[in-house]
Structure formats: C-alpha cells, structure tokens
Amino acid sequence: MKADRALASAAVGASGPKSGCPAPTERPWGRCRPLPCGLRDGPCTALSRKRRPGVMAGPRPADNSQERSRATPTPSPRGGGVGPAREPPGPRGPHMRRRHLALTAVIALACAAMFTGCNCGSKTVAPPLPPLSAVVLTPDLDTLAVGAQRQFVAVALDTDSVAVAGAAIDWTSGDPGVISVSSTGLVTAVGEGVTSLIASAGGRADTSLVAVFVQHGWYAQPSGTTNQLNGLFFQADGRSGWAVGDAGTIVHTGDAGTAWSAQTSATSFSLHGVWFTSDVTGFAVGNGGTVMRTRNAGASWTRLLNVNASENLHDVCFADSSHGWVVGTNGAIVRTADGGASWSKQNPTAAQLNSVSFSDTTNGWAVGEGGVIVGTHDGGRSWYVVQPGV
Structure with missing residues (x-):
C-alpha cells in the first residue's frame, strides 16, 4: 500500500493531474486517499460512497454555491491540516424519516380523536328561561285504548303571555301503570285506568286527565240526555262530535265520547x-224546514230564514264548505252552492227521503221510504229515479 501511495504521489508531482482526474481536495463529500490517475474503482471510490450521518450515498453533488460553502476547508479535528466542513445532522436515512412521519400521523390522529370524541367546543347550552306565567297543556282530557298513542302539546308562556320558543318541558305520568310519556309528550296507553299527565317548566305546570280502556267492539257511553238522538257527526280527528235529537237537543263531545x-x-x-x-x-236540520247554523263549534246556533222549505228535514250533507244538500218529507231536496247564503228546493219524488250522500260536488244520491233511490250528476240541479218503489 505504501508503494501505491508513493507511485501516485510521484505521478502527480511529475506531470500534474491528468485531464478528468480530480485532486483529492476537490471531493467535498469526504476525504479519500489519492489514487493513480485513471483508476476508477478502488478504495477512494468505495469510501466516497459510504453513507455518513446526514449525507445520502449517491452521485457527486452539483457544484453550486451551497455545496461550495460546505466544502470550505476547516481545521481537521485530528490536527493534520484542513478538511471539508461537517454538515448539520439530519434524518438518519429513509427508514428514520418514515418512522418520524408515522409518529407525527399517530399524534395528529390521537388529537383529532380526543376533540371529536368529547365534542369539545360543540355542545349547545340552552338559554335560561325567562320568568313564566303559565304552562298550557293540550288536550286537557283524553281517552285511549290500551296500546294507543296520543301526542300532547305543552306551551310555556312568559309574563306577557307570549309563548317561549324552545322551552324545555318536563313530562310526568301520574301512574306509569296506566300511561307512559316520552320526553316529547307522546303518551302511550299501558293499562286500564284514569291518571294525570303533568307538563312543567320554570316552576309552572299544567295537568291533563287521561282515561285508558280495554274494551273492544261497541259499548255504551253516557250522553247526558234522555231525549231521542237522531243524527251524529264526528270530525276527522275522531274526538270532536255532535249529536242532535228531539226537542232541539244538541250534545257535544271533545274527547271521543267519554x-x-x-x-x-x-x-x-x-x-x-x-x-x-x-x-x-x-249545520243541523229538522222539522218544519229548520236549518240551524253555528260558526263557533256549537257555542251558539242560529236558524237560517232563507230556506224555502216547510217539510220535515231528515238529513244534511256537504261536499265542501260551499256545496250542501238537505232532504226530507215529500221528496224535498234543498240545495246550496254558497255555504248557506242561498237555497233552492226541488221535489223529484213524492216519497219521503231520509238520507243523502255526495261523492263530490256533482255526483250524489238520496234514499227514502218505499225503497226509493234518486240520483244526480249535475250537483243536484236535476234528479232521476234510480230505484222505484217495489
């Protein structure tokens, strides 16, 4: 090895470096022993390709300002002259960088899970209630069969009797064995009995009475009158209804007949x-051409004096708020197309008519004594006999 070194020194000193043969000090990435000019693979090449801390093995860097600054000679730590400056420490290779990135990703995911899992900063706090004057619960009375459900509604009112939007209502069943109630006021009938439903908020409360029954089929309900009842109508909600009878009797229920x-x-x-x-x-109809009307759910009734009929009227039917028909004795049919503001009468048959029904504003039928059926397809302007008496 000493002979090789001497041979290289003699060659350089005698004739200088050949074209393309760099001097040893021109290798900024590390120190290497001088090689004979033209020797491509050897100890110098192998040493220059070894990975050093902070330096990736590979081809020689480009000769730019950054690399030149790195190549500024500094005193050798061994005291034997000058050498290239050491580069600042960095990632210790691709596997270290991958570990660093993976650790960073895990920390980021953990932080995200912490904030997402606890909903930090996303919880909405309900505003405090203002002073309340009352809580109003509707309906105030109800009847349910076992297993049925009914939605109750409670409204909190402030001291100006204005509804408080978003007020939190507490719901309580007086007897969980009779009814249960959800946090939104949905009542479920559990067992037979009568109990109270309580809605409260801000120190105020209201109560409804709920009756639960287990009967099936038909059963008697007390009407509150001994007079004969002849006609009945219920609203689509199945709770509000009216019955009419002899001597001008009208009775009303708002709780499905309880x-x-x-x-x-x-x-x-x-x-x-x-x-x-x-x-x-x-509208309610009866003897002597009587047609009564209410515009306040029956709190008061008024007889209409513009009905040109004296017959006993037995039934009434409306297809909408404007078109209605009334039938009675002597085949009388009384019709309105303006909600009762005016009426017109016909007698398409001499038989007494007891009931009338319309499928829409144009098609209808009426039935009466002797098996008579009359029909119309023009809203009652004209009638024809469908089934003559046998």
Whole structure:
C-alpha cells in the first residue's frame, strides 16, 4: 500500500493531474486517499460512497454555491491540516424519516380523536328561561285504548303571555301503570285506568286527565240526555262530535265520547241531521224546514230564514264548505252552492227521503221510504229515479 501511495504521489508531482482526474481536495463529500490517475474503482471510490450521518450515498453533488460553502476547508479535528466542513445532522436515512412521519400521523390522529370524541367546543347550552306565567297543556282530557298513542302539546308562556320558543318541558305520568310519556309528550296507553299527565317548566305546570280502556267492539257511553238522538257527526280527528235529537237537543263531545255536554240550539223543533264543514262551522236540520247554523263549534246556533222549505228535514250533507244538500218529507231536496247564503228546493219524488250522500260536488244520491233511490250528476240541479218503489 505504501508503494501505491508513493507511485501516485510521484505521478502527480511529475506531470500534474491528468485531464478528468480530480485532486483529492476537490471531493467535498469526504476525504479519500489519492489514487493513480485513471483508476476508477478502488478504495477512494468505495469510501466516497459510504453513507455518513446526514449525507445520502449517491452521485457527486452539483457544484453550486451551497455545496461550495460546505466544502470550505476547516481545521481537521485530528490536527493534520484542513478538511471539508461537517454538515448539520439530519434524518438518519429513509427508514428514520418514515418512522418520524408515522409518529407525527399517530399524534395528529390521537388529537383529532380526543376533540371529536368529547365534542369539545360543540355542545349547545340552552338559554335560561325567562320568568313564566303559565304552562298550557293540550288536550286537557283524553281517552285511549290500551296500546294507543296520543301526542300532547305543552306551551310555556312568559309574563306577557307570549309563548317561549324552545322551552324545555318536563313530562310526568301520574301512574306509569296506566300511561307512559316520552320526553316529547307522546303518551302511550299501558293499562286500564284514569291518571294525570303533568307538563312543567320554570316552576309552572299544567295537568291533563287521561282515561285508558280495554274494551273492544261497541259499548255504551253516557250522553247526558234522555231525549231521542237522531243524527251524529264526528270530525276527522275522531274526538270532536255532535249529536242532535228531539226537542232541539244538541250534545257535544271533545274527547271521543267519554263525556258529552249539552249545547243551546235555540229551537224546540226536533233535529234529525247534523254536518260540519270545518272545525267551527256546522249545520243541523229538522222539522218544519229548520236549518240551524253555528260558526263557533256549537257555542251558539242560529236558524237560517232563507230556506224555502216547510217539510220535515231528515238529513244534511256537504261536499265542501260551499256545496250542501238537505232532504226530507215529500221528496224535498234543498240545495246550496254558497255555504248557506242561498237555497233552492226541488221535489223529484213524492216519497219521503231520509238520507243523502255526495261523492263530490256533482255526483250524489238520496234514499227514502218505499225503497226509493234518486240520483244526480249535475250537483243536484236535476234528479232521476234510480230505484222505484217495489
């Protein structure tokens, strides 16, 4: 090896480096022993390709300003002259960088899970309630069969009797064996009995009475009257209904028939039919051409004096709020197309008509004594006999 070194030194000193043969000090990435010019593979080449801390093995870096600055000679730590400056420490290879990136990703995911899992910063706090004057619970009375459900509604009112939006209502069943209630006021009938439902908020509360029954089929309900009842109408909600009868009797229920109360009809004529065109507007018909109307759900009734009929009227039917028909004795059919503002009468048959029904504003039928059936397809402007008496 000493002979090789001497040979290389002699060659360089005698004739200088050949073209393309770099001097030893021109290798900024490390120190290597001088080789004979033209020797490509040897100890110098192998040493230069060894990986050093902070330096990736590979081809010689480009000769730019950054690399030149790195190549500035500095005193050798061994005291034997100058050598290239050491580079600052960095990642210790691809596997170390991958470990560093993986650790960073794990920490980021852990932080995200912490904030997501606990919903930090996303919880909404309900605003405090203002002073309340009352809580109003509807309906105040209800009847349910076992297994049935009913949605109750509670409204919190402030001291100005204005509904408080978003008020939190607490719901309580007086007897969980009779009814259960959800956090939204949905009541489920559990067992037979009568109990209370309580809605409270802000120190105020209201109570409804709920009756639960287990009967199936038909059963008697107390009507509150001994007079004969002849006609009946119920709203689509199945809770509000009216029954009419002899001597101007009108009774009303708002709880599906659990309780009935009398309404003042303002007539002594017997009433035979009743129909409501809305929650508040209704008609009742009876003897002597009587047609009564209410516009406040039966709180008061008024007789219409523009009905040109004296026959006993037995039934009434409306297809909408404007188009209605009334039938009675002597084949009388009385019709309105303006909600009762005006009426017209026909007698398409001499037989007494007891009931009338329309599928829409144009097609309808009426039936009566002797098996008679009359029909119309023009809203009652004209009638024809469908089934003559046998």
